[in-house]
Amino acid sequence: MTGHIGRMPRPSLREQIIDAAVATLHRHGFNGSSVQDITEAAHAPKGSFYNHFESKEELAIAALNRYWERVEGSLTLLDGDNIPPRERIARYFGRLNEAARKGGFRTGCMIGNLTAEMAGQSPKARNRLAILLARWTAAIKSCVKQAQADGSMRRDIDPGDAAAFLLNAWEGAVLRSKVDRNSDALTGFERIVSTLFAPSWTAPVASSRRNHDRAAR
Amino acid sequence: MTGHIGRMPRPSLREQIIDAAVATLHRHGFNGSSVQDITEAAHAPKGSFYNHFESKEELAIAALNRYWERVEGSLTLLDGDNIPPRERIARYFGRLNEAARKGGFRTGCMIGNLTAEMAGQSPKARNRLAILLARWTAAIKSCVKQAQADGSMRRDIDPGDAAAFLLNAWEGAVLRSKVDRNSDALTGFERIVSTLFAPSWTAPVASSRRNHDRAAR
Numbered sequence: 434m435t436g437h438i439g440r441m442p443r444p445s446l447r448e449q450i451i452d453a454a455v456a457t458l459h460r461h462g463f464n465g466s467s468v469q470d471i472t473e474a475a476h477a478p479k480g481s482f483y484n485h486f487e488s489k490e491e492l493a494i495a496a497l498n499r500y501w502e503r504v505e506g507s508l509t510l511l512d513g514d515n516i517p518p519r520e521r522i523a524r525y526f527g528r529l530n531e532a533a534r535k536g537g538f539r540t541g542c543m544i545g546n547l548t549a550e551m552a553g554q555s556p557k558a559r560n561r562l563a564i565l566l567a568r569w570t571a572a573i574k575s576c577v578k579q580a581q582a583d584g585s586m587r588r589d590i591d592p593g594d595a596a597a598f599l600l601n602a603w604e605g606a607v608l609r610s611k612v613d614r615n616s617d618a619l620t621g622f623e624r625i626v627s628t629l630f631a632p633s634w635t636a637p638v639a640s641s642r643r644n645h646d647r648a649a650r
Numbered sequence: 651m652t653g654h655i656g657r658m659p660r661p662s663l664r665e666q667i668i669d670a671a672v673a674t675l676h677r678h679g680f681n682g683s684s685v686q687d688i689t690e691a692a693h694a695p696k697g698s699f700y701n702h703f704e705s706k707e708e709l710a711i712a713a714l715n716r717y718w719e720r721v722e723g724s725l726t727l728l729d730g731d732n733i734p735p736r737e738r739i740a741r742y743f744g745r746l747n748e749a750a751r752k753g754g755f756r757t758g759c760m761i762g763n764l765t766a767e768m769a770g771q772s773p774k775a776r777n778r779l780a781i782l783l784a785r786w787t788a789a790i791k792s793c794v795k796q797a798q799a800d801g802s803m804r805r806d807i808d809p810g811d812a813a814a815f816l817l818n819a820w821e822g823a824v825l826r827s828k829v830d831r832n833s834d835a836l837t838g839f840e841r842i843v844s845t846l847f848a849p850s851w852t853a854p855v856a857s858s859r860r861n862h863d864r865a866a867r
Binding site: 539566608609628 | 758769818
């Protein structure tokens with residue numbers, strides 16, 4: 434309420450520390466980053482940390498929420514009626530893979546990384562990760578349902594199963610790309626998904642066209 | 651050479667430390683486990699550690715190799731001529747999932763966990779992980795090729811792509827199960843794989859049978 438119209442308020446130290454934590458935790462992990470690493474990256478005095486956060490764990494959860502805002506932003510690619518839903522799904526994962534490529538396959542997905550590291554050690558982080566992954570899955574599921582409805586994706590799989598499978602398989606692929614330092618796992622993911630999720634009734638369609646051709650002769 | 655016939659030599663301290671490191675690193679990760687945590691778990695004096703290992707990194711690689719021996723042991727499920735190859739693949743992942751369930755979905759796969767944590771920080775660990783994951787993929791690929799050859803798995807996908815996809819997707823599913831603390835991601839993986847990898851020529855076969863029936867009329 435003390436800000437002047439037309440002037441953005443300076444981000445608080447708390448915000449600066451969260452932004453620095455996203456970058457630091459994404460690259461070095463939770464146990465691989467000290468509070469000092471993060472405050473230094475934020476150009477904040479180390480002593481200020483505990484004015485803003487109770488613990489590194491609390492900061493990690495704030496950083497996960499900040500990272501999630503980016504993920505949520507990317508989910509708009511799954512909306513939009515002018516592109517067929519199955520194509521939207523392909524483009525969505527293509528965009529995630531492009532981001533991984535730009536990062537030199539070094540960091541992977543922060544949500545996957547912190548799952549591997551923190552799920553066993555922090556019930557609070559685990560709980561938050563479960564919620565974020567469930568939201569991510571739900572967004573993909575909605576698009577899968579549309580793709581099944583318009584006939585561009587096979588219908589013999591449950592859309593919730595398919596969405597979780599796609600997201601988890603992508604998390605596994607981006608993890609693999611961190612080891613291989615190349616795009617093989619990610620381009621392989623795109624190829625395999627494109628083939629496996631295609632409508633399974635391609636052949637019957639061809640066959641009924643053949644019958645149709647016969648009938649038209 | 652000084653051992654007596656019929657008496658097993660006591661495992662060396664080095665071996666004890668490696669075994670303790672597998673359990674400790676699997677559960678708490680690389681940065682979450684100190685040298686002291688590991689020597690305590692091995693009931694070894696902390697001071698003895700550096701007689702056997704240059705660094706915690708070197709120990710982590712030895713622990714990965716020890717863990718890999720178990721993975722390699724499980725790969726025999728992918729051999730054996732008396733079970734059809736696609737069934738062997740299903741049983742193989744079923745067995746991995748059973749192990750995850752027995753562990754309460756707490757620890758996931760040590761190879762996946764250390765990939766998330768160490769690929770960016772240790773070139774030596776990354777290199778070792780790449781080799782182990784390539785071997786694991788090769789074993790699955792060999793079974794995929796057999797399943798494609800005997801007609802029980804669809805042939806419109808490259809067997810190397812399919813094998814890497816299966817392994818990476820499973821790694822992603824077991825990661826997800828650590829967050830959800832239930833089997834949903836793993837049973838979903840089994841259901842989806844069972845449907846998606848089924849032969850895609852079911853319909854063409856029906857169609858050619860129809861043609862055959864016509865020809866026979």
